[in-house]
Amino acid sequence: MSSINLTVNLGQLQLKNPLVAASGCFGYGTEYSDVVDLSTLGAIAVKGLFLQERPGHVPPRIVETPSGMLNAIGLQGIGVRRFIDERLPALRKHRAVVIVNICGTTVDEYAELARILSDAPGVAALELNISCPNIKEGGITFGCDLRGAHDVVSAVRRATSLPVIPKLTPNVTDVASFARAAEEAGADAVSLVNTFLAMAIDVETRRPRLSNVFGGLSGPAIRPIAVRMVYECRQAVRIPIMGMGGIMTAEDVVEFLVAGADAVQVGTANFVDPFVWPKLLDGLTGYLERHGHGAVRDIVGTVAVPGAAQRISS
Amino acid sequence: MPADVDALVLSNDRLSEAYNVVGLAAPSIAAAAQPGQFVMVREDRPGAPLLRRPFSIFEILRDDQGRPTGISLLNKRVGVVTGALYAREPGGRLQCLGPLGRPFSVGTPPAEAWMVAGGVGLAPFATLAEALREQRTPATLYYGGRSASDLFHVDWFERRDIRVVLATEDGSRGEAGLITGPLERHLALLPAAAPLMIHACGPTGMMRAVAQLAQASGRATEVSLEPVMGCGLGGCYSCVVPVRSGPATPSQLVRSCLQGPVFPGHQVAWNELAPAV
């Protein structure tokens, strides 16, 4: 066992390591208990939950694109009460740290979800999905409007003492301003990025490849943009950041940490290699040893940008 | 518990311009596999497609002592990954996650088992045929394709005492027309009291027709659906198919990687099922 300190703090929430399963890419967590020891993950952000059950979109729901994929699942889900009754007990048994990703169509729904989950044993934090590109109502409409983002975060803040982590969309001009709005509204941390709104067409049939027409782009294709956005947010806010977008290897984990993320989330990589988790942790530990660091937090935000702050904005 | 095996390609038997059978060294998958289960396959090379693709386990490969050593996949070249499977030479590798999914039920005598395959839908029936033979369950393979060049391994099934009924749309082998033709006639001839399970895998239209024929004559079916899949483990919710728990209940979209790929035919809401891409 190495003596490296892998723990990270996300406000009130301490994680044993910075590796978190990204929402929607790991089911409700229990699906993966056969292939991963769930207690070894920093945390699991479970699939997005509404108050009610949702059927989701008609298939096809995914399509592969160069170095990535589009998805339009449409937040199919069992609703918060069934999650608490049917999934949370098993997650607790596996000693998983559970971050519940919540989604509403109104500010009140987010607050109601927060209240319900505050009373459920075994919830470590709330991730506010204000960034799903795949549903018409709610979600991203809050994430693309500074006022809306502020209102949702402060309403949830008032409704719960759990850590509140809004998840930001990259489908805005200036993601850092949303991180700032979240911080001002009392968020404990922010996570970013959700998927990029995208479209793919079958040129033979000239039809969209997804039934929903649009889908969210994830995977390695988005990584450089996500890294840039994490870096920008790091310059803009003091609260911790969970960075994600296209992480496949330990090197990618380090890239996000160095850009300014305190922890990272891993989504699409689970589909490619469900056994990726110990590889990421070993690789991260190896990197820290190789560079003589005793703790993960030693490398957070350490990217050396010549003449930082005066970035060229041509 | 599924394993991820960086499997050595043992053989590549190209059956035609489109079809091949790839043999893979994967003892752990072979030992655990049940009829109708699948693996998620990808090439581990830079530039290869990111997501794995599902393939039915075709044969269980065994050594001289009968110990499971690997699996084979029946492949039809249609896209990038199937193209790579077609091209891959022995000595190369393919990453194989499995075995996954709910298997076929294996009937026991006096029940009979009829397997209905369309084209590459033959894939899950080799393992089922072997399991049925072990139970001494009388089995028939109904196997249809567009023409004779779409039909393979017929003698493989015959050697295992499976009765084989063939049909091709162009009449170049077996009966001319769809495989549901002889199936329907044979169903009409079977005494009502004779127990039977029908298993089907192939184009959606064929499986739907089989399920409806069977239901009309009061017979149970199992169909193996092949929707687009992202992960094979229940993580992504992309492989959902509409099923009903009762004839009057509304359909629900369930993950075919976990609750399938094998479903009771009467539970599938065929009207809502998008054709496989």
Ligand SMILES: Cc1cc2nc3c(=O)[nH]c(=O)nc-3n(C[C@H](O)[C@H](O)[C@H](O)COP(=O)(O)O)c2cc1C
């Ligand atoms: C199939 C799929 C489903 C997703 N579902 C959700 C969701 O329910 N809630 C959410 O906040 N993000 C969801 N996401 C976004 C991911 O959590 C993540 O932000 C994004 O995929 C980028 O990370 P990655 O490139 O590592 O996948 C989903 C992504 C995918 C691919």
